[in-house]
Amino acid sequence: MPIDAQAVHRSVPTTLIAAYPSAAHRRRLPRLPRSVIKTISPLALLAIWFVASSAGWLSAHTLAGPQLVLRRAGELIASGELQTAILASAQRVGIGLFCGLTAALVAALVAGLFRVGEDIIDAPIQMLRTVPVVGLIPLLIIWFGIGDQPKLILIALGVFFPLYLNLFAGIRGTDTALIEAGRTLGLSRWGIVRHVVLPAAVPNGLVGLRYSIGVSWLILVFAETINATTGIGYLINSAREFFQTDTIVLCLVLYGLLGLLADVVVRILERVLLAWRPTFTGT
Amino acid sequence: MATDVHRHLTGGIPETASGIDSPPKAVRVWDLVKKFGDREVISHLDLDIAPGEFVVLLGASGCGKSTLLRILADLDREITGFVEVATRRSVSFQSPRLMPWKNVWRNVVLGLPGRPDRARAEAALAEVGMSHRVDVWPKVLSGGEAQRASLARALVREPDLLLLDEPFSALDALTRLTAQALVGDLWALHQCAVLLVTHDVEESVKLADRVLVMKDGVIAHEARVDLPRPRAVTDPRFVALRAELLGHLGVGVG
Numbered sequence: 459m460p461i462d463a464q465a466v467h468r469s470v471p472t473t474l475i476a477a478y479p480s481a482a483h484r485r486r487l488p489r490l491p492r493s494v495i496k497t498i499s500p501l502a503l504l505a506i507w508f509v510a511s512s513a514g515w516l517s518a519h520t521l522a523g524p525q526l527v528l529r530r531a532g533e534l535i536a537s538g539e540l541q542t543a544i545l546a547s548a549q550r551v552g553i554g555l556f557c558g559l560t561a562a563l564v565a566a567l568v569a570g571l572f573r574v575g576e577d578i579i580d581a582p583i584q585m586l587r588t589v590p591v592v593g594l595i596p597l598l599i600i601w602f603g604i605g606d607q608p609k610l611i612l613i614a615l616g617v618f619f620p621l622y623l624n625l626f627a628g629i630r631g632t633d634t635a636l637i638e639a640g641r642t643l644g645l646s647r648w649g650i651v652r653h654v655v656l657p658a659a660v661p662n663g664l665v666g667l668r669y670s671i672g673v674s675w676l677i678l679v680f681a682e683t684i685n686a687t688t689g690i691g692y693l694i695n696s697a698r699e700f701f702q703t704d705t706i707v708l709c710l711v712l713y714g715l716l717g718l719l720a721d722v723v724v725r726i727l728e729r730v731l732l733a734w735r736p737t738f739t740g741t
Numbered sequence: 742m743a744t745d746v747h748r749h750l751t752g753g754i755p756e757t758a759s760g761i762d763s764p765p766k767a768v769r770v771w772d773l774v775k776k777f778g779d780r781e782v783i784s785h786l787d788l789d790i791a792p793g794e795f796v797v798l799l800g801a802s803g804c805g806k807s808t809l810l811r812i813l814a815d816l817d818r819e820i821t822g823f824v825e826v827a828t829r830r831s832v833s834f835q836s837p838r839l840m841p842w843k844n845v846w847r848n849v850v851l852g853l854p855g856r857p858d859r860a861r862a863e864a865a866l867a868e869v870g871m872s873h874r875v876d877v878w879p880k881v882l883s884g885g886e887a888q889r890a891s892l893a894r895a896l897v898r899e900p901d902l903l904l905l906d907e908p909f910s911a912l913d914a915l916t917r918l919t920a921q922a923l924v925g926d927l928w929a930l931h932q933c934a935v936l937l938v939t940h941d942v943e944e945s946v947k948l949a950d951r952v953l954v955m956k957d958g959v960i961a962h963e964a965r966v967d968l969p970r971p972r973a974v975t976d977p978r979f980v981a982l983r984a985e986l987l988g989h990l991g992v993g994v995g
């Protein structure tokens with residue numbers, strides 16, 4: 459008896475599963491853009507803070523409400539105190555960063571490019587980097603008093619290590635294949651440093667710079683608790699004496715904003731210096 | 742052709758190598774020994790390459806062919822023996838090794854004396870069919886394009902000797918055919934000596950004046966290729982030569 463081909467086909471059991479377009483599952487709700495959704499929870503926290511303080515559940519001695527913080531900001535701007543304080547703090551960070559970063563740049567180049575430099579410079583730095591910089595405050599006060607000098611030294615010391623460590627690693631991590639290629643192209647020793655090693659170290663160097671800048675604001679907070687007579691830290695300390703939580707909150711917000719500003723500067727720097735990296739999407 | 746030579750040697754120079762009574766060479770190697778630890782990677786190797794000659798060095802991986810090329814490129818000096826190489830030599834590696842932070846044309850003229858000469862870079866890139874990619878970053882190039890930029894970078898130096906270290910091995914089959922033809926054309930145009938290191942037998946027969954089979958640190962077999970160019974893969978003499986070389990590499994055919 460001839461086999462019926464169709465019957466054979468039909469006898470093979472096949473289970474099918476339906477693949478619906480995913481949109482069919484979604485309820486027809488208007489979708490908000492993600493950037494809007496992301497701002498919902500911070501705004502909610504702000505609203506809770508506002509309601510809690512204006513309803514009197516949160517005493518102004520514990521935490522001043524946002525409306526009080528804003529009013530205080532207005533007063534301090536009108537009297538010029540806020541501008542003076544920001545300027546003084548920014549100046550400290552600026553000088554400290556400049557000195558610390560310059561020292562880190564020089565040290566990383568010497569240690570990274572010369573083996574003798576590594577032997578002399580890297581070992582003590584690796585030892586010192588484990589000491590928390592803030593722990594040096596008592597010693598710095600004994601050596602340099604309570605003026606601006608110990609504050610600047612503290613910031614400079616703090617920003618030195620992140621840049622040094624990252625830049626050194628970046629220089630040493632240069633692809634040897636590219637160095638060889640540079641040699642076959644007839645580049646001199648200095649030519650290889652300039653066209654191969656230094657550009658290769660830039661991405662790591664920028665990571666270090668970002669850490670350094672972040673650390674600089676952190677250390678500023680500690681440094682300005684050393685008997686400051688100007689700056690944001692001074693504002694906080696004098697506000698503490700009078701339980702002015704509105705001023706304290708305002709100063710904390712300022713620290714945050716200034717740190718953010720510094721981060722934006724580094725991001726712009728990255729976009730310019732690392733344009734050759736297709737993986738770098740910017741922000 | 743006046744070919745400047747660069748020598749580095751240990752021990753005495755053989756009388757015949759003094760260069761006065763013998764014809765000029767692009768490469769001259771006598772009794773070259775290279776050791777990694779106790780292992781002899783190159784053992785007492787002799788090699789001459791005439792100016793303008795296209796030599797292909799064939800061998801299985803680990804036979805020492807890339808080590809020899811690195812020595813000729815002056816990337817490895819821990820050797821004994823006698824080595825003389827044209828001073829004007831350039832290298833193109835298996836990976837293109839372009840500096841990712843320099844755009845294509847700056848990569849091409851990197852290392853040349855004086856200010857970066859864009860016109861010169863453009864001319865070299867035009868030769869390899871890369872006129873449309875002068876200003877881009879190397880990371881956006883395809884594998885074949887990057888290899889062509891690397892070739893332009895080697896040839897813009899107008900070398901007497903071009904050293905090519907498996908430059909096609911990372912390319913896909915179709916791109917490889919185009920690149921091989923390009924190297925043949927560029928060689929005919931520049932008339933420089935070429936040493937191409939590869940493990941592709943067909944590639945060697947297609948391009949070479951002379952094929953050297955390297956085995957255990959020495960040149961185990963040498964074959965002249967006298968077929969007229971361009972060479973057809975289907976030519977019976979081509980097929981015979983390929984079989985012969987495969988046999989010497991220890992790969993039986995048929």
